[in-house]
Amino acid sequence: QKEVEQNSGPLSVPEGAIASLNCTYSDRGSQSFFWYRQYSGKSPELIMSIYSNGDKEDGRFTAQLNKASQYVSLLIRDSQPSDSATYLCAPQADRGSTLGRLYFGRGTQLTVWP
Amino acid sequence: EAGVAQSPRYKIIEKRQSVAFWCNPISGHATLYWYQQILGQGPKLLIQFQNNGVVDDSQLPKDRFSAERLKGVDSTLKIQPAKLEDSAVYLCASSFLSGSPHEQYFGPGTRLTVT
Numbered sequence: 001q002k003e004v005e006q007n008s009g010p011l012s013v014p015e016g017a018i019a020s021l022n023c024t025y026s027d028r029g030s031q032s033f034f035w036y037r038q039y040s041g042k043s044p045e046l047i048m049s050i051y052s053n054g055d056k057e058d059g060r061f062t063a064q065l066n067k068a069s070q071y072v073s074l075l076i077r078d079s080q081p082s083d084s085a086t087y088l089c090a091p092q093a094d095r096g097s098t099l100g101r102l103y104f105g106r107g108t109q110l111t112v113w114p
Numbered sequence: 115e116a117g118v119a120q121s122p123r124y125k126i127i128e129k130r131q132s133v134a135f136w137c138n139p140i141s142g143h144a145t146l147y148w149y150q151q152i153l154g155q156g157p158k159l160l161i162q163f164q165n166n167g168v169v170d171d172s173q174l175p176k177d178r179f180s181a182e183r184l185k186g187v188d189s190t191l192k193i194q195p196a197k198l199e200d201s202a203v204y205l206c207a208s209s210f211l212s213g214s215p216h217e218q219y220f221g222p223g224t225r226l227t228v229t
């Protein structure tokens with residue numbers, strides 16, 4: 001059973017601060033990683049993907065990947081109240097009969113207060 | 115580009131009744147996924163189609179759930195008979211190709227309440 005653990009929330013940060021969301025995964029074979037944002041009552045929305053060790057930046061979002069440590073994170077700089085949502089970490093199975101399957105964590109609920 | 119379409123958006127049924135959900139993926143996307151998301155949890159894959167063939171249905175409760183994608187485009191997920199624990203949001207997603215890495219895009223979901 002492939003496990004995905006995310007930092008327990010809820011996480012609460014003030015507007016303008018950096019929000020740090022962490023995720024560890026058990027499948028050492030996973031090579032692709034995705035972050036989804038899910039507003040309450042809505043479906044998950046893809047916001048970041050990362051495939052190589054290191055950092056990947058997209059606007060206020062930075063994804064970090066360390067495959068040796070089986071760790072992936074998402075940093076949100078200059079957090080805004082509109083960033084308040086649940087963030088889902090999803091490694092993708094890279095081999096075998098489950099090739100392409102996403103494994104989701106429970107998500108971390110982020111609240112950004114004005 | 116139109117996104118993944120799902121209907122209905124909401125459904126309330128009594129236990130032991132049957133229900134069906136419909137999904138139309140993004141145009142050109144060969145792979146279609148059905149997920150179940152129970153409140154407070156991440157989505158869990160039920161079944162994955164590549165064109166009109168099943169790639170992975172290992173987590174589909176086959177005694178009550180069934181799914182088809184007859185022409186390789188839209189898909190239907192059915193539950194018969196429903197149980198209380200089937201109350202969840204059923205999400206459809208699609209991707210251009212199968213395998214890794216391939217980004218998956220979700221539809222709005224169908225919220226099912228079983229009473």
